[in-house]
Amino acid sequence: xxxxxxxxxxxxSFGGLRAVNxxxxxxxxxxxxxxxxxxxxxxxxxxxxxxxxYRPDTGKIILDGKDITGKKTIDISKAGVARTxxxxxxxxxxxxxxxxxxxxxxxxxxxxxxGVLRLPRYFKVEKEMNGRAMELLQVFGLENHADVLAANLPxxxxxxxxxARALATEPKLLLLDEPAxxxxxxxxGSLMEMIQLVREKFGMTILLIEHDMKLVSGICEKLxxxxxxxxxxxxxxAEVLNNPQVITAYLGE
Amino acid sequence: xxxxxISYLINGLSLGSVYAIxxxxxxxxxxxxxxxxxxxxxxxxxxxxxxxxxxxxSGLPPVAGVLAAVVVCTALGVVIEGxxxxxxxxxxxxxxxxxxxxxxSYLLQNIALLVFGPNAQTFPSVIKWDGxxxxxxxxxxxGVTIVTIGACILIMILLMTFVQKSKQGxxxxxxxxxxxxxxxxxxxxxGTIALTFAIGSALAxxxxxxxxxxxxxxxxxxxxxPGIKAFVAAVFxxxxxxxxxxxxxxLLGIIEILGRAYISSQMADAIVFAVLIVVLLVKPAGLLGKxxxxxx
Amino acid sequence: MTxxxxxxKQTRSNIITYGIVILAYIIVQTMINTGSxxxxxxxxxxxxxxxxxxxxxxxxxxxxLGELSLGHAGFMCVGAFTSAFFSKCMRGExxxxxxxxxxxxxxxxxxxxxFGLLIGIPVLRLKGDYLAIVTLAFGEIIKNLVNVLxxxxxxxxxxxxxxxxxxxxxxxxxxxxxxxxISGTPRDATxxxxxxxxxxxxxIVINLTNSRSGRAIMSIRDNRIAAESIGINITKYKLMAxxxxxxxxxxxxxxxxxxxxxxxxxxxxxxxxQSIMILVFVVLGGIGNIRGSMIAAVxxxxxxxxxxxxxxxxxxxxxxxxxxMMLFNWAPKAIEWREKYLSFGRKKKEAVK
Numbered sequence: 074x075x076x077x078x079x080x081x082x083x084x085x086s087f088g089g090l091r092a093v094n095x096x097x098x099x100x101x102x103x104x105x106x107x108x109x110x111x112x113x114x115x116x117x118x119x120x121x122x123x124x125x126x127y128r129p130d131t132g133k134i135i136l137d138g139k140d141i142t143g144k145k146t147i148d149i150s151k152a153g154v155a156r157t158x159x160x161x162x163x164x165x166x167x168x169x170x171x172x173x174x175x176x177x178x179x180x181x182x183x184x185x186x187x188g189v190l191r192l193p194r195y196f197k198v199e200k201e202m203n204g205r206a207m208e209l210l211q212v213f214g215l216e217n218h219a220d221v222l223a224a225n226l227p228x229x230x231x232x233x234x235x236x237a238r239a240l241a242t243e244p245k246l247l248l249l250d251e252p253a254x255x256x257x258x259x260x261x262g263s264l265m266e267m268i269q270l271v272r273e274k275f276g277m278t279i280l281l282i283e284h285d286m287k288l289v290s291g292i293c294e295k296l297x298x299x300x301x302x303x304x305x306x307x308x309x310x311a312e313v314l315n316n317p318q319v320i321t322a323y324l325g326e
Numbered sequence: 327x328x329x330x331x332i333s334y335l336i337n338g339l340s341l342g343s344v345y346a347i348x349x350x351x352x353x354x355x356x357x358x359x360x361x362x363x364x365x366x367x368x369x370x371x372x373x374x375x376x377x378x379x380x381x382x383x384s385g386l387p388p389v390a391g392v393l394a395a396v397v398v399c400t401a402l403g404v405v406i407e408g409x410x411x412x413x414x415x416x417x418x419x420x421x422x423x424x425x426x427x428x429x430x431s432y433l434l435q436n437i438a439l440l441v442f443g444p445n446a447q448t449f450p451s452v453i454k455w456d457g458x459x460x461x462x463x464x465x466x467x468x469g470v471t472i473v474t475i476g477a478c479i480l481i482m483i484l485l486m487t488f489v490q491k492s493k494q495g496x497x498x499x500x501x502x503x504x505x506x507x508x509x510x511x512x513x514x515x516x517g518t519i520a521l522t523f524a525i526g527s528a529l530a531x532x533x534x535x536x537x538x539x540x541x542x543x544x545x546x547x548x549x550x551x552p553g554i555k556a557f558v559a560a561v562f563x564x565x566x567x568x569x570x571x572x573x574x575x576x577l578l579g580i581i582e583i584l585g586r587a588y589i590s591s592q593m594a595d596a597i598v599f600a601v602l603i604v605v606l607l608v609k610p611a612g613l614l615g616k617x618x619x620x621x622x
Numbered sequence: 623m624t625x626x627x628x629x630x631k632q633t634r635s636n637i638i639t640y641g642i643v644i645l646a647y648i649i650v651q652t653m654i655n656t657g658s659x660x661x662x663x664x665x666x667x668x669x670x671x672x673x674x675x676x677x678x679x680x681x682x683x684x685x686x687l688g689e690l691s692l693g694h695a696g697f698m699c700v701g702a703f704t705s706a707f708f709s710k711c712m713r714g715e716x717x718x719x720x721x722x723x724x725x726x727x728x729x730x731x732x733x734x735x736x737f738g739l740l741i742g743i744p745v746l747r748l749k750g751d752y753l754a755i756v757t758l759a760f761g762e763i764i765k766n767l768v769n770v771l772x773x774x775x776x777x778x779x780x781x782x783x784x785x786x787x788x789x790x791x792x793x794x795x796x797x798x799x800x801x802x803x804i805s806g807t808p809r810d811a812t813x814x815x816x817x818x819x820x821x822x823x824x825x826i827v828i829n830l831t832n833s834r835s836g837r838a839i840m841s842i843r844d845n846r847i848a849a850e851s852i853g854i855n856i857t858k859y860k861l862m863a864x865x866x867x868x869x870x871x872x873x874x875x876x877x878x879x880x881x882x883x884x885x886x887x888x889x890x891x892x893x894x895x896q897s898i899m900i901l902v903f904v905v906l907g908g909i910g911n912i913r914g915s916m917i918a919a920v921x922x923x924x925x926x927x928x929x930x931x932x933x934x935x936x937x938x939x940x941x942x943x944x945x946x947m948m949l950f951n952w953a954p955k956a957i958e959w960r961e962k963y964l965s966f967g968r969k970k971k972e973a974v975k
Binding site for chain 3: 241
């Protein structure tokens, strides 16, 4: 069976500096995959390449058999890649519910004219959207905050909302950029459960960047270790974590 | 044709020098306080009126008149910043201080209207020198033109030296890079911003006198359009950049005068604005501006 | 349960907004009918509607899209001149004055929308103050071009020129004469038409904001990069907000042109001064607060008239009031003080959001 995400020889330079070089990764459908590495190894850059924020200089990105290399962010989103951000990027002045409904944008449609004139389709689709968004909020235990402005949510909940919004786009592949950053051990624990749940409930394929080794070893089946923009090791979690090179890279940090 | 072209070019350089001096003030204030000071043009007008009063009614020599204008405008700039802009520096929207600046602009215009009346007043000739005559009298360059261009170059050099070399200049650069970090490093942010307004307003006073020496009619609205043009010049050159404001101002003046001479006098402003649009579409941060990309 | 409550809260707010307009109309119309209002005030009613439309429509760009535009008066200018051009040509050639005005309205709106779209495509790539200066530049160019445009009509058809001299046949008339503009436009605009257009503007802006497209526009405002990542077409929705805003400003221009018998483009009606004035309404009324910008437009338009007794000092007082109100509304220290000593401070803040 072909992998859901197949990346070969991905690379990009910024002003002479090779940020990512010869990056390969292959993720099967339904896998929970970890991307780890020291600070500045190029993990977020890989995410930005996968989501079209940057155009790669070299390499190919195949998603579910389709070539998405060099496509624009919006087209990659439509092709089925959703992400969260290291520094949370919510729509702060919108309600929690509207944040998720914005994620539903491309799947529940009606035209601007139908919206302005309040034609029957507006009511029908809005009702569908509300239902779907509330379902997603329930998964994350945010249903009681639906009317709260996203800016007023506590930090941990904001991270969850970002995941809910990403899931609303009905992705094939979900990219999580340090979902546990800034969380205390309790919150991290509940987030781990949440990620597991998302994967089971939605049959989601997930690639996550993480610093927290406990979280990584607890939930990821496979890992790729990035160091100075290149793949240092990849494979089953336990094997990778016992790899002497990986240990050096981490201890040497 | 050749001579008249050169003469238009020199006139353009002269007008451009005035724009550049105003734009330097605009761009410094923008770089450091991150605000568009819409009242800047009206400070020019106040400077011109001050010089007018000092020279014609108090009978002071022109140099003293210019000095009076500089002193009044410097004080005015510092007061405006302290009273109207400083309280809004950390407001939740950057539009708040923009609108307040518009309010200050109305205020200055209406004070001038009450004090000096709506009628145009003739500005005295501050520069008595007749200038030079070249090419057997075919090319005359007036004293005002030469002084204006000279003043602009001198100001530009002084300003660059000040910002690069002096301690206060370094503080300005630090505040413009990162206000919070500058504060943590022990830089007096309030003082630095006030100093910037003082310098910008002093330049506005000089620009006011030079502008009215070349175009000697003065009304309460005299500063508005040159203010907007200088703002355009600052953006044109890359707002926040001192050399950018200089080059932007000069180019704008030349384009305006050549446009007026060779294309259409009624459409000179439209030409200036059209050139700005084209430049920004090609170089979205202006000629010498730095493009800052948001980090994802 | 919470959903229902939210919808009704939204609806209630809308009903209040429309209700204020309708109530104000009924009260003022009654006063006009009973003659208890000065003719000066009566003459101010159409301008009030014009400014309310301009403020609400600019709020779509500034408040909802989050981009600063200083060229709004330019779109008003386009709407005014295209519609007045049509009305002047058709004067006496159409059976119904109402139909003629309606067509003029559509033409003004369409022309402003086209300008909004054509200008929006290149400029919306720019951000913040750069966008502001470019929109200002476009507004000034529009005003400037109108001032050098001469159009005459005779049996041979239309004649265009940028010079004063124009050889027209004996039956010819000048329609647009450069700086003298258009004179003899039928005065079709009435207070009732103005109020209807205000209501339509509110309806469009409020409903657009509270729809799928509005959510997309606001998501771009709050975080462009995140909006892109969930598949929202940034260019499309920026252009939509900008074009709708321009079209509505065009309708204000149509009202303006048909409220005066002669139309000229000056710095004060179609220049950056006017654009800035509209921005003042928006900011003072609350960025993104539709009802607030409408009320601010009405109050600030009436203020100079109410201060007329102070003659020479009125614009001075106006400027001071503007500065003080801005400081009171926006300075972090003033907000702190208000929340401490005035109980309504907090409530008001919530309502704005």
